[in-house]
Amino acid sequence: MSGSDGVTVGDPPRAAVVLDVDKMTDFANPELSAVETPLAGQVIAVTSGGTGGHMFPAVALSKSLVRRGAKVLFFTDARAARYTEGVEGVKTVILPAGGIAGKGIKGRLIGAARLGLGTLKARKRIKKSKPAAVIGFGGYASIPATMSAKWLGIPYAIHEQNAVLGRANRLVASNAQRIATSFAKVTMIAPSDEAKVIWTGNPVRAEVAALASSEYDAPTSDGPVRLLITGGSQGARILSEVLPTALVNLPEDLRKRLVVTQQAREENIDAVHKTYAGSQIDVTLASFIDDIPERLRDCHLVIARSGASTVAELTAAGRPGFLVPLPHAIDDHQRYNAQQIEDSGGAWLMPQDRFSSEAVTDRLAKLLTNPDALTRAAKAAKSSGRANAAERLADMVLDMLGLNPAGSPDTKNISKDRGDSQ
Secondary structure (H helix, E strand, O other), X not given: OEOOOOOEXXXXXXXXXXEOOOOOOOOOOXXXXXXXXXXXXXXXXXXXXXXXXXXXXXXXXXXXXXXXXXXXXEEEOHHHHHHXXXXXXXXXXXXXOOOOOOOOHHHHHHHHHHHHHHHHHHHHHHHHHOOOEEEEOOXXXXXXXXXXXXXXXXXXXXXXXXXXXXXXXXXXXXXXXXXXXXXOOOEOOOHHHHHHEEEXXXXXXXXXXXXXXXXXXXXXXXXXXEEEEEOOOOOOHHHHHHHHHHHHOOOHHHHOOEEEEEEOOHHHHHHHHHHHOOOOOEEEEEOOOOOHHHHHHHOOEEEEOOOHHHHHHHHHHOOOEEEOOOOOOHHHHHHHHHHHHHXXXXXXXXXXXXXXXXXXXXXXHHHOOOHHHHHHHHHHHHHOOOOOHHHHHHHHXXXXXXXXXXXXXXXXXXEOOOOOOO
């Protein structure tokens, strides 16, 4: 398949089957969630680690499970433990863990040894606490608890944030009871596992989820044009190098209307500021943007990498994206993420090797003066997402344990492509 920018992704592996979750109980209503506690007395283990992209959905599910009465035992590594600090009803167990992919022989041996130690600790703790289920969210830190569940005969499920099943999740997918996905289509899922795939979506913060009810207002012919440029928690150097020059080179009548919020690494901010100087562009630069929901609500276009969390927020808010996948991401998952939202019509993909200031100037000059195209993309982005993801994940746990009062999903309507089903 090909994007409008000409990037060739190749023939994707067979698309995963997606189960219909419409019959599952919807606990999106906070009042209902507060009253119904079907998991009272149950211990549920949740496991994740590494980056916020893995941790945020895991914490979101944990909060939903606690609202339903569960006690959550959260297995993670030392660097990710901060994400669970102060979360009521969640007890954190820190495990030794280390990555293996992309490392030399020594690094792999150290990573494997730490995973082994972590697995011994997780197995001992799980055997003692006897959780009703274990839910893994990927990252190498999730392997010890999910493998322990497999060996101890405890039902477990996994959630994949990207459009490619990650390596940690692939290790444990074959024995998982459910494989929850953020995207309607996910590659690298074995054909034998397709029947247990369920499209729940990827949880986003409440402030972003609330934007689903906001309307997208396209830029007018003489009004401001608001751009939000983000590059992940550390900023992306390529965005700082290319975008300021590209924007400064836009036609003057368009350039004078730009209102830009750009994230850049601290060490790059001075250089970025100098590029914008004298351009008549209203620009705000920061190494960390602490009001993303407000900026996302007001912007006309988001220019960003295509990590799972970024794409989830775009689809939740219904905002068009101009996406530049990280070229060296493991399994090239950012390209698959971006390709899927572009295929839906919700974004435009430009690979980094074609992301020059000249190409970006040309593309933005056309996009930012085409309000109809931006509006169509905003609508498509919203329709390609899955709302109430944390609650759908919690429903999945209930279903695994036979506690879902609405019964199991209606599997007779299984389809190879449920991407247009809302």
